[in-house]
Amino acid sequence: EPEVTQTPSHQVTQMGQEVILRCVPISNHLYFYWYRQILGQKVEFLVSFYNNEISEKSEIFDDQFSVERPDGSNFTLKIRSTKLEDSAMYFCASSPSRRDFLGGYTFGSGTRLTVV
Amino acid sequence: LAKTTQPISMDSYEGQEVNITCSHNNIATNDYITWYQQFPSQGPRFIIQGYKTKVTNEVASLFIPADRKSSTLSLPRVSLSDTAVYYCLVLTDKLIFGTGTRLQVFP
Numbered sequence: 001e002p003e004v005t006q007t008p009s010h011q012v013t014q015m016g017q018e019v020i021l022r023c024v025p026i027s028n029h030l031y032f033y034w035y036r037q038i039l040g041q042k043v044e045f046l047v048s049f050y051n052n053e054i055s056e057k058s059e060i061f062d063d064q065f066s067v068e069r070p071d072g073s074n075f076t077l078k079i080r081s082t083k084l085e086d087s088a089m090y091f092c093a094s095s096p097s098r099r100d101f102l103g104g105y106t107f108g109s110g111t112r113l114t115v116v
Numbered sequence: 117l118a119k120t121t122q123p124i125s126m127d128s129y130e131g132q133e134v135n136i137t138c139s140h141n142n143i144a145t146n147d148y149i150t151w152y153q154q155f156p157s158q159g160p161r162f163i164i165q166g167y168k169t170k171v172t173n174e175v176a177s178l179f180i181p182a183d184r185k186s187s188t189l190s191l192p193r194v195s196l197s198d199t200a201v202y203y204c205l206v207l208t209d210k211l212i213f214g215t216g217t218r219l220q221v222f223p
Contacts, residue, residue: 004159033210033211035213042215043154043160043213045210045212045213048210055209056209056210089157091159091160093159093211098209098210099148099207099208099209103162104150104162104163105160105162105211107159107160108159109158110158
């Protein structure tokens with residue numbers, strides 16, 4: 001079964017540092033997403049990406065965040081200057097279309113980001 | 117944006133059928149209902165999706181009445197490994213997760 005692959009699985013970074021979280025979506029999927037989940041809280045939408053541009057973003061996704069699909073296979077989330085409150089699990093997801101499909105989104109297993 | 121309401125938690129025993137009902141009173145005509153499962157420290161996993169009536173796959177069944185204001189996820193003969201959080205979502209242009217239903221299955 002095709003998978004969404006995320007690296008690294010864990011990352012510890014100092015406050016103020018930049019981090020890049022990487023994702024390899026399923027190859028024939030066209031829509032890509034980042035979500036985050038702070039420990040013990042619900043899964044929160046950050047951003048959706050289609051056709052090499054952001055389709056939609058939440059209010060969490062401020063100027064500190066950016067996404068990129070640099071080479072047609074990777075999909076990255078960059079946090080420019082990390083804050084303690086950015087500590088969370090970050091999930092990448094992909095889907096073949098935005099709606100009207102039967103297979104759902106496929107989520108990766110996540111990157112646990114710890115900001116110290 | 118259609119809000120969903122589902123029980124915070126449910127308990128069951130191995131071998132029983134579990135039904136989790138979700139209400140989505142403000143669902144729009146074009147929206148689908150979709151259910152995901154999440155284990156601790158893992159990403160959500162798609163279970164089933166439907167528009168109306170009944171959908172069944174190898175894992176679960178989804179019942180949606182004609183007015184589409186609610187839906188019921190049915191898990192036949194649960195096992196300990198079905199202990200997880202189950203999310204009911206209305207699929208618009210993205211998935212917006214609520215707090216889900218924490219299902220605990222006991223031996």
